[in-house]
Amino acid sequence: MTFPPVIAVTVDLVILTVQEGEFRVLLVRRGAPPFAGDWALPGGYVLAEEDLLDAAHRELSEETGLGRDEHLEQLATYGAPDRDPRGRTITVAWLALTPSAGDPTAGTDAVEAAWWPVSRALATDLAFDHDVILRDGVERARAKLEYSSLGAAFCPPEFTVSQLREVYEAVWGESLDPRNFHRKVTRTPGFLEPTEHTASAEAGRPARLYRRGGVELLNPPMTR
Amino acid sequence: MTFPPVIAVTVDLVILTVQEGEFRVLLVRRGAPPFAGDWALPGGYVLAEEDLLDAAHRELSEETGLGRDEHLEQLATYGAPDRDPRGRTITVAWLALTPSAGDPTAGTDAVEAAWWPVSRALATDLAFDHDVILRDGVERARAKLEYSSLGAAFCPPEFTVSQLREVYEAVWGESLDPRNFHRKVTRTPGFLEPTEHTASAEAGRPARLYRRGGVELLNPPMTR
């Protein structure tokens, strides 16, 4: 018996997006045991000399081809002794918020990767303890929209107030008053930065385009 | 070279309290290398079959003799490849909030343990990356007082509104209006539960004693 005990370390990612007005999460179908054939969060082992954040970024780009400009924050670490049948393994889970992206690419151990509606993923048995990790990640994302300006992380670089509102509605699963929402986000200093451009109107008056402002914390917060 | 890489896992604790109107953190002086003689956060290796939360509870009771009723929550995990000169080690940091307690007991690897004023600890070079962990823990605690009822975790089972206010003032480092504070905490449903008792007056009118109410999240939050 060695001391300190030998423990393997992985990173797992809760990658969230809003596509077509729907709140979605990236899942991969496992190609190898354990849990072969089951859906899981993308992730993998941390390398010997690799920082945890670097490992998370590496997995993120392997699974989605996304760069380093997505929002990525540590979620929590999960380490029940029996959570991986291969042996003692703890996983550092990360939360990534990305604008609507294209099709995901299945990574090394995965046979398939797909965007799932969050509500359906939450109701599905995932591999390992990924149900719990997903639930915590979704909860964190919903809470963060309230007291930070992170809703814009789901939007492209330039976006309209309506697009941003649709993000909030998709993540929270409730509809918001367009007028009060508009007032809140445009009159909170530093939340949005107006551009010179306007969106081409599909119908009705064209909307002004905005960029993310510099403010991180909202005070007072948004209200669901 | 093995795969997955062999990584040691520790838990480290940011144990915060308020004593004599001062915001304090528990530090231990290391007795053995690395960083022998330096002050550090209490912590130690996770055992082979031990859950992370159990490891945190074990270290908490080893260092303070405190039971399982203290508030304990996961803070974050730190894993820079070179953070421990003994070899690759990641640490899962935890945040504990406790009512004013007696003298700490030095654990296994420590020669000394003491409550430090947080401001002084933040200005001191600690072992490993414990400066960063402490900063993050203090920041989390300060933020949590705003949108949760956790200030009461620093108080004994029964306490007065003034005691609670002194906790907020010590943690935030600002003075609060006693009358507005009283209104806020007593009129927020579920924050405080009145008891039949009153505190014996040191001077002036005796204050009613309260217990923690059931509410976790404050909405609207406290404001600094």
Next chain:
DNA sequence: GTAATAGTGTCTTTCAGACAATATCGA
């Protein structure tokens, strides 16, 4: 009585919720 702390009430400002009204586009 006075000093000290506990607790209540009042006025003002800020801001969310509800929703009327106006602006600007395509067809």
Next chain:
DNA sequence: TCGATATTGTCTGAAAGACACTATTAC
């Protein structure tokens, strides 16, 4: 013109900041 969406404005109620005032104790 109309239909649709964007944007501004208005009224109301909740709650924070400032602070006068009352309550209850020890001395």
